[in-house]
Amino acid sequence: MAPAAKLSGFPEWLPADRIVEERVIDLLKHTFELNGFAAIHTRAVEPLSALAKDGEIDKEIFAVRRLHAEGDEKNPLGLHFDLTVPTARYVTENAGRLDFPFKRYQIQPVWRGERPQDGRYREFIQADIDVIGEDSLAEHFEVEIPLVIVQAFEALRSLGVPPVRILANNRKLLEGFARGIGLDDIAAVLRCIDKYDKVGPARVAELLAEEAGADAQQQRLCLALAAIEADTSAFADEVRALGVSDPLLDEGLDALARLLDSANRISPGSVVAQLKIARGLDYYTGTVYETQLVGHESIGSVASGGRYDALAKTDKRVYPGVGMSVGVSRLMSRLAGSEHRLLAATRSVPTAVLIAVTDEAHRVRADDVAYALRTRGIPADVAPQAAKFGKQIKYADRRGIPFVWFTDGETGHEVKDIRSGEQVGADPELWAPPAADLWPRVVGTAEGA
Amino acid sequence: MAPAAKLSGFPEWLPADRIVEERVIDLLKHTFELNGFAAIHTRAVEPLSALAKDGEIDKEIFAVRRLHAEGDEKNPLGLHFDLTVPTARYVTENAGRLDFPFKRYQIQPVWRGERPQDGRYREFIQADIDVIGEDSLAEHFEVEIPLVIVQAFEALRSLGVPPVRILANNRKLLEGFARGIGLDDIAAVLRCIDKYDKVGPARVAELLAEEAGADAQQQRLCLALAAIEADTSAFADEVRALGVSDPLLDEGLDALARLLDSANRISPGSVVAQLKIARGLDYYTGTVYETQLVGHESIGSVASGGRYDALAKTDKRVYPGVGMSVGVSRLMSRLAGSEHRLLAATRSVPTAVLIAVTDEAHRVRADDVAYALRTRGIPADVAPQAAKFGKQIKYADRRGIPFVWFTDGETGHEVKDIRSGEQVGADPELWAPPAADLWPRVVGTAEGA
Numbered sequence: 001m002a003p004a005a006k007l008s009g010f011p012e013w014l015p016a017d018r019i020v021e022e023r024v025i026d027l028l029k030h031t032f033e034l035n036g037f038a039a040i041h042t043r044a045v046e047p048l049s050a051l052a053k054d055g056e057i058d059k060e061i062f063a064v065r066r067l068h069a070e071g072d073e074k075n076p077l078g079l080h081f082d083l084t085v086p087t088a089r090y091v092t093e094n095a096g097r098l099d100f101p102f103k104r105y106q107i108q109p110v111w112r113g114e115r116p117q118d119g120r121y122r123e124f125i126q127a128d129i130d131v132i133g134e135d136s137l138a139e140h141f142e143v144e145i146p147l148v149i150v151q152a153f154e155a156l157r158s159l160g161v162p163p164v165r166i167l168a169n170n171r172k173l174l175e176g177f178a179r180g181i182g183l184d185d186i187a188a189v190l191r192c193i194d195k196y197d198k199v200g201p202a203r204v205a206e207l208l209a210e211e212a213g214a215d216a217q218q219q220r221l222c223l224a225l226a227a228i229e230a231d232t233s234a235f236a237d238e239v240r241a242l243g244v245s246d247p248l249l250d251e252g253l254d255a256l257a258r259l260l261d262s263a264n265r266i267s268p269g270s271v272v273a274q275l276k277i278a279r280g281l282d283y284y285t286g287t288v289y290e291t292q293l294v295g296h297e298s299i300g301s302v303a304s305g306g307r308y309d310a311l312a313k314t315d316k317r318v319y320p321g322v323g324m325s326v327g328v329s330r331l332m333s334r335l336a337g338s339e340h341r342l343l344a345a346t347r348s349v350p351t352a353v354l355i356a357v358t359d360e361a362h363r364v365r366a367d368d369v370a371y372a373l374r375t376r377g378i379p380a381d382v383a384p385q386a387a388k389f390g391k392q393i394k395y396a397d398r399r400g401i402p403f404v405w406f407t408d409g410e411t412g413h414e415v416k417d418i419r420s421g422e423q424v425g426a427d428p429e430l431w432a433p434p435a436a437d438l439w440p441r442v443v444g445t446a447e448g449a
Numbered sequence: 450m451a452p453a454a455k456l457s458g459f460p461e462w463l464p465a466d467r468i469v470e471e472r473v474i475d476l477l478k479h480t481f482e483l484n485g486f487a488a489i490h491t492r493a494v495e496p497l498s499a500l501a502k503d504g505e506i507d508k509e510i511f512a513v514r515r516l517h518a519e520g521d522e523k524n525p526l527g528l529h530f531d532l533t534v535p536t537a538r539y540v541t542e543n544a545g546r547l548d549f550p551f552k553r554y555q556i557q558p559v560w561r562g563e564r565p566q567d568g569r570y571r572e573f574i575q576a577d578i579d580v581i582g583e584d585s586l587a588e589h590f591e592v593e594i595p596l597v598i599v600q601a602f603e604a605l606r607s608l609g610v611p612p613v614r615i616l617a618n619n620r621k622l623l624e625g626f627a628r629g630i631g632l633d634d635i636a637a638v639l640r641c642i643d644k645y646d647k648v649g650p651a652r653v654a655e656l657l658a659e660e661a662g663a664d665a666q667q668q669r670l671c672l673a674l675a676a677i678e679a680d681t682s683a684f685a686d687e688v689r690a691l692g693v694s695d696p697l698l699d700e701g702l703d704a705l706a707r708l709l710d711s712a713n714r715i716s717p718g719s720v721v722a723q724l725k726i727a728r729g730l731d732y733y734t735g736t737v738y739e740t741q742l743v744g745h746e747s748i749g750s751v752a753s754g755g756r757y758d759a760l761a762k763t764d765k766r767v768y769p770g771v772g773m774s775v776g777v778s779r780l781m782s783r784l785a786g787s788e789h790r791l792l793a794a795t796r797s798v799p800t801a802v803l804i805a806v807t808d809e810a811h812r813v814r815a816d817d818v819a820y821a822l823r824t825r826g827i828p829a830d831v832a833p834q835a836a837k838f839g840k841q842i843k844y845a846d847r848r849g850i851p852f853v854w855f856t857d858g859e860t861g862h863e864v865k866d867i868r869s870g871e872q873v874g875a876d877p878e879l880w881a882p883p884a885a886d887l888w889p890r891v892v893g894t895a896e897g898a
Contacts, residue, residue, distance in 0.1 A: 036830030350482035381485030
């Protein structure tokens with residue numbers, strides 16, 4: 001089964017795969033709430049001005065306007081491209097009514113006008129957690145965020161989702177290093193290093209020369225830095241061995257080392273320092289994170305984020321934050337949809353038992369059985385037609401409904417497990433399916449095993 | 450607490466009210482799934498051509514286009530204004546991969562460029578259920594749909610939501626009646642009758658003259674019909690007493706009478722015939738429904754829909770459907786947000802217990818307690834700062850967190866119920882809060898009682 005969408009880049013799932021997606025979302029929500037994050041939901045649109053980067057509106061943005069709006073809108077709108085910018089706006093708008101540090105999660109679609117490709121969509125669901133402080137934000141939150149993401153993916157592993165590896169770096173480290181070797185256009189350096197995996201080191205060296213004015217020695221040092229990767233704080237020694245010195249570099253090195261020590265104390269091997277991680281978005285100012293789905297690295301990061309100190313501010317106050325965003329739709333591109341799917345739902349409907357209808361004149365008998373079962377929390381459906389029983393059983397079978405109920409109002413009730421064929425007497429006020437059959441389950445496929 | 454939004458018509462809730470909204474959504478989902486409806490999620494955008502009514506694009510639609518898109522888009526898009534049109538498109542696109550009758554539910558935002566007013570928003574969440582058949586759809590589904598909505602609102606009553614009354618009519622009845630009295634412009638007649646509650650009978654009479662060319666006798670008959678309301682199938686006698694005869698009228702009368710008999714057998718008084726109900730959308734062809742929130746009739750219908758025979762079709766097949774849509778945001782305008790709120794969450798965060806931090810050097814001790822509690826499914830958070838205990842307790846109190854945990858690594862652990870002040874020894878591997886405190890609850894307010 002391929003995704004249903006005919007409009008490229010706007011994935012839609014068939015009902016069985018939507019069950020997979022909802023189960024993934026439920027496990028993320030549960031993990032976030034266990035960790036004290038409160039849910040918010042923001043509107044889909046923001047003023048275009050708020051979606052601008054450095055005053056420049058990115059052409060990936062979808063603009064929104066009322067058809068037949070008279071003249072130009074005073075306040076032109078666009079669809080949000082992430083959930084961080086809307087949260088920053090929500091926080092400043094509601095600052096007097098929120099308690100800080102404000103821990104929130106948010107699971108919604110976002111929109112980007114990118115060219116659709118493997119794992120990249122124009123509409124996709126993100127699941128974000130962020131902690132936002134008022135005036136300041138303690139560094140321990142930069143440890144907490146990736147650890148919550150680690151827990152969330154551990155919860156997903158129970159379904160059959162592959163393990164993940166969180167990759168971390170620190171913008172201060174990159175910025176201090178660039179400054180320490182005499183490069184001033186920090187944004188350009190970050191942009192070049194961010195392309196490391198995409199274009200390879202040789203091309204990054206050329207780009208550093210073209211875009212950041214780096215000479216051969218500066219290029220060599222940047223590439224040496226970008227190649228460093230370690231799962232302990234020992235990475236800092238490798239950086240220091242490059243002989244570059246700058247106070248901001250030291251700050252970044254120390255912060256990243258503390259992150260690795262703390263995270264690996266609680267969850268050994270979960271967070272790795274990888275110094276080529278830069279992140280495209282311009283608002284990060286401290287730790288940045290990406291996440292690899294082990295064995296599926298080619299789809300790109302499945303959970304990314306970082307610390308941003310100046311995204312949310314009013315005239316009087318600043319609201320620094322740190323967060324990560326799980327790419328639910330990108331994850332789904334591997335979990336479901338294709339023949340190489342990793343997960344599948346045990347059936348395509350919630351229904352555990354189909355009540356057969358003997359003849360249309362007595363449909364109410366079946367309705368009453370269904371009503372009694374639902375009252376006791378058992379998902380039940382009534383056959384749409386008083387067809388031959390064989391046809392009604394086929395109706396259940398096609399949807400994966402495990403039980404069919406027969407009632408004739410005279411001799412009573414019987415329920416058949418259509419997998420085993422076993423048929424037994426049953427009372428609508430007492431019968432229940434085995435717990436494993438009550439709701440559809442999500443299970444790993446042979447492909448994913 | 451007022452809704453947070455500064456952009457008029459785009460409601461956003463503070464975290465405690467989002468808990469209310471999510472609880473409402475969860476109860477709707479649960480009811481829909483107990484009744485065998487499967488979830489789908491469709492993209493936010495549709496081709497503008499698909500959003501057109503009778504070929505004419507409504508000016509309430511929000512158009513969407515990539516900023517800086519080169520030239521005109523080949524396939525201009527708009528935000529969906531309901532969930533029925535996207536579902537019809539989804540069904541025809543996936544017809545070969547769906548099983549019919551297809552029972553689906555869908556809970557998503559929709560967008561309309563209307564002037565915002567009480568209970569009417571530009572972005573709002575709808576919760577839809579529909580049954581869609583292939584080639585035909587049995588009439589019993591027109592009974593099932595309102596009964597599922599009745600069950601859903603019964604589930605919401607457990608939170609403190611007021612009762613509802615479903616109002617039903619039938620387009621065939623209206624159309625047959627109009628034809629029977631010699632009026633040909635059926636769309637105009639429906640449009641006039643639909644305004645009955647808004648402008649009153651005298652003005653409807655004028656409109657019928659102006660827009661449908663009705664003479665005094667025709668106006669009188671239409672108003673007499675529109676005034677009929679009954680909670681049993683006896684309404685049909687009142688209509689017949691008006692002396693109008695038309696085969697389609699008889700068909701509509703019989704269908705509506707059967708709906709009332711069937712619905713009231715299962716849920717007495719839940720569905721009422723009200724012959725002024727016409728519904729604005731043009732795609733309905735059979736039964737139409739509206740729903741009043743008792744005591745809050747002024748916000749308009751909180752759950753509406755109807756039967757549509759020709760909305761979804763391909764070259765070869767037609768997919769008739771029937772459904773209703775719960776206006777979650779409209780409901781929320783009464784349930785939460787204002788000082789007259791009917792419901793409130795017992796706290797603004799999921800957290801049941803806050804782990805106090807004695808000093809920053811030993812934050813890991815608190816982290817470990819939180820980790821142990823979360824592993825056993827208890828939502829726990831760690832204090833953001835090793836402030837004085839009084840300040841940490843105040844931090845919990847402000848958010849409504851009922852318990853604060855103290856640990857010193859030496860003498861062990863104690864947990865305090867900050868409502869009673871009671872403090873007892875506790876083991877992170879064993880302690881649990883009372884079930885009622887584990888997660889935030891949603892409760893009725895004095896205002897709503």
